[in-house]
Amino acid sequence: MRNNIVFEGADQLTYEIREIVDIAEKIEKTGVKIVWNNIGDPVAKGEKIPEWIKEIVAETVKNDDKSYAYSPTRGLLATREYIAKERNLEGGIQITPEDILFFNGLGDAISKVYTYLNSKARVIGPNPAYSTHSSAEAGHADAPHITYKLDPNNHWYPDLDDMRTKIKANKNICGILIINPDNPTGMVYPQEILKKIVDIAREFKLFIISDEIYSNLFYGVEHKKLASVIGEVPGLALRGISKEFPWPGSRCGWAEFYNCDKDKDFARYAKTLLDAKRLEVCSTTLPQKVLPKVMSDTRYYPYLAERNKIYQKKSEIAYESFSKIPELIVHKPNGAYYMTIVFKNGVLNNKQKLLPANPGAWKIIEGISETDKLDKRFVYQLLASKGICVVPLSSGFNSDLYGFRIVLLEPDEKKFKQNIETIADAIKEYLKSK
Numbered sequence: 507m508r509n510n511i512v513f514e515g516a517d518q519l520t521y522e523i524r525e526i527v528d529i530a531e532k533i534e535k536t537g538v539k540i541v542w543n544n545i546g547d548p549v550a551k552g553e554k555i556p557e558w559i560k561e562i563v564a565e566t567v568k569n570d571d572k573s574y575a576y577s578p579t580r581g582l583l584a585t586r587e588y589i590a591k592e593r594n595l596e597g598g599i600q601i602t603p604e605d606i607l608f609f610n611g612l613g614d615a616i617s618k619v620y621t622y623l624n625s626k627a628r629v630i631g632p633n634p635a636y637s638t639h640s641s642a643e644a645g646h647a648d649a650p651h652i653t654y655k656l657d658p659n660n661h662w663y664p665d666l667d668d669m670r671t672k673i674k675a676n677k678n679i680c681g682i683l684i685i686n687p688d689n690p691t692g693m694v695y696p697q698e699i700l701k702k703i704v705d706i707a708r709e710f711k712l713f714i715i716s717d718e719i720y721s722n723l724f725y726g727v728e729h730k731k732l733a734s735v736i737g738e739v740p741g742l743a744l745r746g747i748s749k750e751f752p753w754p755g756s757r758c759g760w761a762e763f764y765n766c767d768k769d770k771d772f773a774r775y776a777k778t779l780l781d782a783k784r785l786e787v788c789s790t791t792l793p794q795k796v797l798p799k800v801m802s803d804t805r806y807y808p809y810l811a812e813r814n815k816i817y818q819k820k821s822e823i824a825y826e827s828f829s830k831i832p833e834l835i836v837h838k839p840n841g842a843y844y845m846t847i848v849f850k851n852g853v854l855n856n857k858q859k860l861l862p863a864n865p866g867a868w869k870i871i872e873g874i875s876e877t878d879k880l881d882k883r884f885v886y887q888l889l890a891s892k893g894i895c896v897v898p899l900s901s902g903f904n905s906d907l908y909g910f911r912i913v914l915l916e917p918d919e920k921k922f923k924q925n926i927e928t929i930a931d932a933i934k935e936y937l938k939s940k
């Protein structure tokens with residue numbers, strides 16, 4: 507090439523949640539049956555879409571030709587009106603349809619949120635981190651993502667002293683990211699903590715990004731949105747239907763902008779995102795058409811409550827099993843459908859081993875197994891030995907902790923329990939093998 511064509515932040519773009527799939531597929535070819543416990547797609551894991559949702563989609567596809575058309579760049583007006591009305595009924599900050607911008611899923615939103623942020627402006631995010639955010643943020647700045655700790659010894663709540671210290675020390679930090687409910691920990695932010703984060707943002711003149719894609723998936727606690735506490739601080743909330751309906755293939759999500767009228771830089775930034783979206787014309791139309799029909803249906807919230815009950819039950823099953831292993835730190839999640847298990851300091855080493863299912867499977871992971879990331883070493887051996895695919899915390903979630911994330915999506919409770927017990931037994935075998 508005449509000039510360097512490689513994007514400066516290219517090395518920051520990693521997504522272990524899907525990268526591990528390539529390895530798992532190779533292992534599958536050696537005859538090992540793989541249990542996919544790595545990806546947060548309820549449909550891929552076999553959850554059934556309610557018939558009444560399918561009927562709404564089918565009726566729209568059949569009778570509404572406009573569902574095949576482009577939509578306005580911001581999104582369909584009727585849909586934005588519906589979202590704004592629902593948001594305002596919840597109390598907290600009030601918005602108008604003009605404060606809403608649709609994207610082709612939150613993956614698209616996240617990419618634009620960081621791409622169109624000044625490259626010197628940094629957003630501090632949680633550790634463990636969800637890699638779509640952390641990689642995109644790191645890529646935009648061509649520097650490692652800056653994080654605050656989520657504390658596994660305190661319900662995975664954020665360490666606000668750590669957040670404040672890092673913000674104080676780094677003048678480039680302009681924004682705080684929260685994911686609520688959180689991926690990968692399943693933690694739900696108590697409203698008191700949200701208020702303290704807003705206080706920090708106010709004190710240092712920052713904006714807040716709140717990823718609320720799981721905001722209707724929570725159990726055992728109350729969930730409060732950023733909108734309930736944001737006051738006059740600039741912020742944006744990200745929501746979508748991938749997890750809720752669930753319809754991840756629809757590629758439909760949206761941003762709600764708060765307090766553009768109170769900060770002209772934030773307003774300019776929000777307009778840049780709209781302008782960037784304009785270059786692309788618009789986002790997917792059909793899911794926007796059906797969104798108000800599905801969400802306003804009297805069956806919608808009971809349906810979500812039912813799903814939440816099932817996730818809660820599975821979180822209890824997993825907790826029951828893992829909490830018996832003294833070398834682990836385990837918390838029952840309260841939201842989304844993930845759980846993160848941490849190995850206590852010093853319990854892993856690079857001699858531990860699981861018997862591989864066959865020599866071919868071992869050959870595939872032998873090299874990876876030499877990594878100095880000791881949780882990744884365990885996760886790949888678990889894959890080659892038991893065929894269970896989970897995601898390591900260090901390489902998958904940009905974390906300095908060793909552990910792994912499981913998903914609570916297996917619809918068959920008996921199978922789910924068996925898989926959890928297999929992982930728990932494998933941990934015991936691995937730790938004993940030193």
Ligand SMILES: Cc1ncc(COP(=O)(O)O)c(C=O)c1O
Nearest residue numbers: 546611612613689719746748759
């Ligand atoms: C926290 C979080 N945000 C955003 C996304 C992406 O969602 P979408 O399907 O809307 O791109 C995910 C997907 O797993 C997620 O976990």
